[in-house]
Amino acid sequence: MSQPVSNVLRYASFTKDGKGGNPAGVVLDAQRLSEEEMRTIAAELGYSETAFITGRSSPDVFTVRYFSPLAEVAFCGHATIALAVAVAEHEGSGDLNLTTKAGEVAVEIKQNEAGTILATLTSVPAHTRAASTEEVERALKALRWTADDLDTRYPVHVAYAGNDHLIVAVKDRGTLASLDYDYPALANLMTEKVWTTVHAVWAETPVLFHARDPFPPGGVREDPATGAAAAAFGGYLRTLGLVDVPATVTILQGEDNGTPSLLHVDLLSGVNTVKVTGAASQIL
Numbered sequence: 001m002s003q004p005v006s007n008v009l010r011y012a013s014f015t016k017d018g019k020g021g022n023p024a025g026v027v028l029d030a031q032r033l034s035e036e037e038m039r040t041i042a043a044e045l046g047y048s049e050t051a052f053i054t055g056r057s058s059p060d061v062f063t064v065r066y067f068s069p070l071a072e073v074a075f076c077g078h079a080t081i082a083l084a085v086a087v088a089e090h091e092g093s094g095d096l097n098l099t100t101k102a103g104e105v106a107v108e109i110k111q112n113e114a115g116t117i118l119a120t121l122t123s124v125p126a127h128t129r130a131a132s133t134e135e136v137e138r139a140l141k142a143l144r145w146t147a148d149d150l151d152t153r154y155p156v157h158v159a160y161a162g163n164d165h166l167i168v169a170v171k172d173r174g175t176l177a178s179l180d181y182d183y184p185a186l187a188n189l190m191t192e193k194v195w196t197t198v199h200a201v202w203a204e205t206p207v208l209f210h211a212r213d214p215f216p217p218g219g220v221r222e223d224p225a226t227g228a229a230a231a232a233f234g235g236y237l238r239t240l241g242l243v244d245v246p247a248t249v250t251i252l253q254g255e256d257n258g259t260p261s262l263l264h265v266d267l268l269s270g271v272n273t274v275k276v277t278g279a280a281s282q283i284l
Contacts, residue, residue: 008045009090011082013261014225014253014278018116020260022225023283024082025050028090030065035072042067048220051079055099059091063099068218073196075102075162077121077227077276084109084119085280102162120266120277121227123161126235127272131156131166135193139166142186143198143214149175151203154242161231161274163196165213169203176202177256179212187216199229201251206243209233211253224254225261227276234265234274245269 009028012021025045030038030052042050046069055063064083066076080098084107087093096107103124110118131139136156140146145168150156154169170176179200186198197213204210211233213223223229230251237243245267254261266275 008041008050009086010047010283011086011280012283013078013081013280014227014263015281016260016262018281020224020254021281022078022223022254022259022261023047024076024079026079026083026086027052028086030054038065038067039072043069048215048218048223049073049076049079051076051083053083060093060095061097061099065101068220070217070219073163073218075100075105075124075228077162077229077231078225078278080105080107080121081119081227081278082280084121085117086282088117089282100162105162116279118277118279120275121231123231123235123274123276125272126159126161126232126239126274128157128159128167128232128236128239131158135166138189139168139186139198141182142189143168143179143181143200145170145175154201154203155240157236158193158195159199159232159236161235162228163232164194165229165232166190166195166198167233167236168198168200170200173202173210176200176210176212179256181214183216183221186214190217197223197226197229199226199233201233207247207249209249209251210255211251212256213253222257224257224259225263225278226253227263227278230263230265231274231276234267234276235272238267243267
């Protein structure tokens with residue numbers, strides 16, 4: 001029998017001033033749960049992802065699996081932030097080392113001056129490639145955008161930092177705000193290409209972006225805050241020389257659907273990993 005959903009911890013990650021954020025489930029001891037039971041819990045909870053600690057080799061070294069309502073995903077940024085803050089609040093643990101299906105992920109824990117717990121994940125190595133003409137055409141059609149909507153300073157790419165994400169930048173804030181995509185068409189394309197989200201962005205400045213992340217492969221129309229996409233986007237910016245490193249890039253997500261979220265992306269020179277920082281609040 002699966003663990004009751006009522007026993008799953010619920011956190012909102014990447015909250016902004018204690019509000020908004022992306023809900024995630026966290027199960028601190030899932031060692032006895034089967035894959036089917038984890039999938040059932042994630043589906044019943046209905047959040048875009050739930051993180052399950054399926055093994056512990058020491059108090060701060062965990063094996064973690066992530067499930068959306070429809071399928072297992074190799075890595076999830078906001079659920080990682082939720083898990084780290086949950087462990088810190090419930091077990092008093094410090095920094096963590098996570099083994100995920102995407103690779104090893106280190107998480108630093110600290111408190112800011114206001115006493116808020118912040119978690120910083122270091123992604124697996126990031127890389128990016130230009131999207132093909134066919135991929136761009138099909139994505140734009142599903143998004144109900146045209147080539148004229150694109151910000152040509154930011155080429156359409158498929159970027160990776162644990163999962164593949166399609167990066168699409170638009171030149172007008174209003175285009176992003178009015179996003180109303182063709183769910184079946186985008187779901188089919190993303191499933192075929194094995195993209196986790198479409199990371200649609202508008203650049204307010206070279207280091208301040210507004211983002212929206214359709215997530216139909218996970219059964220979610222839009223992800224309110226996406227740490228894995230933020231990491232992939234950070235790697236994209238650094239690889240293409242679109243930001244001077246070292247740099248901190250701020251991503252504002254969820255503004256257009258009432259769930260304001262704040263993600264900070266730190267980019268260093270000489271490495272191909274990305275650090276993503278955010279707060280998380282327990283949902284009671």
